[in-house]
Amino acid sequence: MTELLDIEDLRVDFGTGREAVRGVDLRVGRGETVAVVGESGCGKSLTALALLGLAPDGARVSGSARLDGAELVGLGERELRGIRGDRVSIIFQDPMSSLNPTTRVGTQIAEMLAIHTPMRRSARFRAAVELMESVGITDAPERARQMPHELSGGMRQRVMISMALAARPDLLIADEPTTALDVTVQAQVLALLRERTRDTAVLFITHDMGVVAEIADRVAVMYAGRVVETGTVREVLEKPQHPYTAALLRSVPDPDRPVSGELPSIPGQVPAVGEVVEGCPFSPRCPRADDACTTAPVLEAGVACWHPHTDAQTEAGAEDAR
Ligand SMILES: Nc1ncnc2c1ncn2[C@@H]1O[C@H](COP(=O)(O)OP(=O)(O)OP(=O)(O)O)[C@@H](O)[C@H]1O
Ligand SMILES: [Mg+2]
Structure with a gap:
């Protein structure tokens, strides 16, 4: 069966070499809630906007995004407007x-x-x-x-x-819909969303791991314009494979509640848009980086990394970067 939304190698650039989304792979099944999480500027919003023809002026979108098997990339404005009104709804951070x-x-x-x-x-x-x-x-x-x-x-x-x-809609895209709300209201709005989208597929963009655990079935972790890890919420939050995901989760003190709060800061910088990235884009910040990482890893078996944490290593890996 085809996935409801199937994104393959989606790219958004702002002119030659100024790529902000660098080959995103992501799938959302019918009725499923998939959270997209990652630091500010990693391309979460742009990915969602690009799907629906809403990327800013000057952005060029390439690659593939199929809704129910039908290609969205390259569709004309009229067709896209029809899809936005009917089959895909979007909620943004700022309802105003x-x-x-x-x-x-x-x-x-x-x-x-x-x-x-x-x-x-x-x-x-x-x-x-x-x-x-x-x-x-x-x-x-x-x-x-x-x-x-x-x-x-x-x-x-x-x-x-x-x-x-x-x-x-078949698909609801929610881009940080609760970020602007205070914590109590945020919880109420999340509960409402969860209850109302039991049968609707949701692509939920957030930078809050607590929200991921609260709302999603699966999660895709983005870094520098790519998905670097994906899996069920349980798999990813309990046994992160990518050193970036592990770093995001690590700073949270209570191992029984490893997923509340905002993304911790990780030393180093996300590569800027247009910055040439050779090899793995996380390698300059990665405690596990070595010569292998000068070649970019592809997303395979849920992770894009030459040295992913395995079950046995997750604990040790969390130790060595502390
Ligand atoms: N019109 C534009 N021209 C050039 N670069 C842009 C433009 N719009 C966005 N970008 C760049 O694309 C990158 C991805 O932006 P995007 O808004 O998708 O990030 P994000 O992951 O949603 O971040 P946040 O968590 O802050 O919302 C950013 O580095 C941003 O600076
Ligand atoms: Mg955004």
Whole structure:
């Protein structure tokens, strides 16, 4: 069976040699939630935007991304707009960027229902209020008549989730949807997302390992524009193979709860966009690097590394870089 989303060797460059996404391989199965995690600037957002024809001006996208077997890369703007509206929904970190600041929230949801459902005009606003109630917004009839800025950040993100899912997409792309929220609200919004996407495939972008454990079935760890490790959340968080993944997880003190909080900082720098990377891009920061690493490893059996941690080594490996 074909995967719902199958990304192969996806690349985004900003002119010759200025590659920001350097050959991403990633799959999302039907109904599955896959988290993409990695440090700032590693190409998470760009990967998601490139799939849907939303990469910034001047970006050139190549490689392959198939939705249900159909190629997205190279599609025209009209076709992509159709896919974005219908089959793939996106939620961003800042809901204000997607909401119209001068239109009542309920009206915006009703407009979306006009596009995606055969619902009659008279029924739409009422349905919008019900949608708001369904995502836990109290006093929804009053809230629906308010402008986006009158709602809290958490409420706005709930509105975005209700709109994104009302279109019944096959795939939801969520790019740091809870990062701007305070911790309690973040937990509530994550719980809502989890509950509402049981049957929807989700590509969930985050830099928070705690969120990965909370929401995802599988995880893809990105480094410098590539996926360097992938596997089930359990495999990757409990037995990281790539030294980069191990480093991300290591700084967390309690081994029974190895996955809360933001990415720790790792000494050294991520290669800049346009910087020529010979061999493994992590090798300058890697405690395991040797001569083999002057050749770039490819993603094989879930890891792109010449010296991955094996089961027996994971503990020792965690020791030697401490
Ligand atoms: N318009 C652009 N022109 C040139 N470089 C760009 C442009 N947009 C993004 N980039 C570069 O592409 C790289 C990847 O950006 P991207 O936004 O995908 O990172 P990210 O992993 O989502 O980071 P964050 O966690 O901060 O959101 C960055 O280094 C960024 O500087
Ligand atoms: Mg981003």
